[in-house]
Amino acid sequence: MEMSNKEIGDMIRKLRKGELVHCPQCEKGVIVPKKPNEIHFRCNVCDFAINLD
Numbered sequence: 001m002e003m004s005n006k007e008i009g010d011m012i013r014k015l016r017k018g019e020l021v022h023c024p025q026c027e028k029g030v031i032v033p034k035k036p037n038e039i040h041f042r043c044n045v046c047d048f049a050i051n052l053d
């Protein structure tokens with residue numbers, strides 16, 4: 001699934017604020033940091049990943 005830049009921007013803003021973000025790819029998982037305070041986030045169900053940089 002392709003995400004627009006606006007959708008990606010909204011997702012990054014929410015992750016930075018610590019809000020819960022549901023995965024846009026599988027729509028079942030949530031996007032969580034790989035490690036505490038990491039900028040690399042990924043879905044806890046599928047292989048979707050996003051970096052906050």
Ligand SMILES: [Zn+2]
Nearest residue numbers: 023026043046
């Ligand atoms: Zn997912």
